[in-house]
Amino acid sequence: MIRRHELSDAEWELIRPLLPRPVLGRPRLDDRTVLNGIVWKFRTGIAWRDVPERYGSWTSLHTRFHRWAADGTFDRMLQAAQAKADAAGDIEWLVSVDSTIIRRCPRPPAGGRCPKRGRRSPALGRPKGGLTSRTHLACHGTGRPLAFVLTGGNTNDCTQFTTVMDAIRVPRIGPGRPLIRPDHVIDDKGYSSKAIRTWLRGRGIAHTIPERADQIRNRVRRGRLGGRSPAFDPETYRRRNISDKRPVCPT
Incomplete structure (x- = not known):
C-alpha cells in the first residue's frame, strides 16, 4: 500500500536506476523505504x-x-x-x-551529533535573524523546479538572478542540446533593475517585472530624460507564485 507522500511505482522505476549501488558489506535498509522516509520528512517538515x-x-x-x-x-x-x-511536453517555459x-538548526538532532557541528557552511550568512541560508529557485509555469542556487541568508535576491538563470539546463531524451532559455520570465519588484x-x-527573453516605487519616482522626476516605463501585463503577472513550497533545514 502506497501511503500519502510516498513514491508511486512509476516514480520509483524512474529513480531506481539512478541510485548508487551499495558496496559490499552487511545488508542495509531498502533504498525505496529510505527515499519514502526522506520524502515524507520534507513534505511534512518534521524533524x-x-x-x-x-x-x-x-x-x-x-x-x-x-x-546522496x-x-x-x-x-x-x-x-x-x-x-x-x-519529452511529454509538460514543461511550460514561463519561468519565475x-x-x-x-534557518540553521539551533542545536544537533536529539540522540545524535549534528554532522555539520564545528564547520561553517559557505551557504550560511548572518543577517539580523541569525545564521541562515537562502535558496534562489527558478521554476516553470506549473511550479516545478528548473534550477536553484544556495547562498548565505544575507545575499540579495537580484544579485543571484543571472546565476540561477544560467543554471537552467533541461536535458533531452535522445539527441539534442539541453534547453536553457525560457520564453518569458515573471518576477516581483525585487528583480526590477536595469542590469536584469x-x-x-x-x-531575447520577454519579461514581466513591475517597477519599484522609487524607480517610478525617479523616472517621473527626470521627465523626458527618464524614458518610458517598462511594459507590464498584470494578467501575465498573476501567473507568478503558482507554487509556494518552503524548504526546511535538512539537518
Whole structure:
C-alpha cells in the first residue's frame, strides 16, 4: 500500500536506476523505504528524529540523504524528471525566480551529533535573524523546479538572478542540446533593475517585472530624460507564485 507522500511505482522505476549501488558489506535498509522516509520528512517538515519508524532508523535516513546529496544522486534525479517532463511536453517555459530563507538548526538532532557541528557552511550568512541560508529557485509555469542556487541568508535576491538563470539546463531524451532559455520570465519588484532587464533583452527573453516605487519616482522626476516605463501585463503577472513550497533545514 502506497501511503500519502510516498513514491508511486512509476516514480520509483524512474529513480531506481539512478541510485548508487551499495558496496559490499552487511545488508542495509531498502533504498525505496529510505527515499519514502526522506520524502515524507520534507513534505511534512518534521524533524528527522520524528520520522515514523516504518521508514527505519532516522539516523540511517539522515546519513543516506547527506550522502546522496553530496555525490550528485539528487541532481541526477532532478535531471531525469526534467527530461521526462520535456519529452511529454509538460514543461511550460514561463519561468519565475524567487528566494526563501532557511534557518540553521539551533542545536544537533536529539540522540545524535549534528554532522555539520564545528564547520561553517559557505551557504550560511548572518543577517539580523541569525545564521541562515537562502535558496534562489527558478521554476516553470506549473511550479516545478528548473534550477536553484544556495547562498548565505544575507545575499540579495537580484544579485543571484543571472546565476540561477544560467543554471537552467533541461536535458533531452535522445539527441539534442539541453534547453536553457525560457520564453518569458515573471518576477516581483525585487528583480526590477536595469542590469536584469538588459540581460534578459540581450537574450531575447520577454519579461514581466513591475517597477519599484522609487524607480517610478525617479523616472517621473527626470521627465523626458527618464524614458518610458517598462511594459507590464498584470494578467501575465498573476501567473507568478503558482507554487509556494518552503524548504526546511535538512539537518
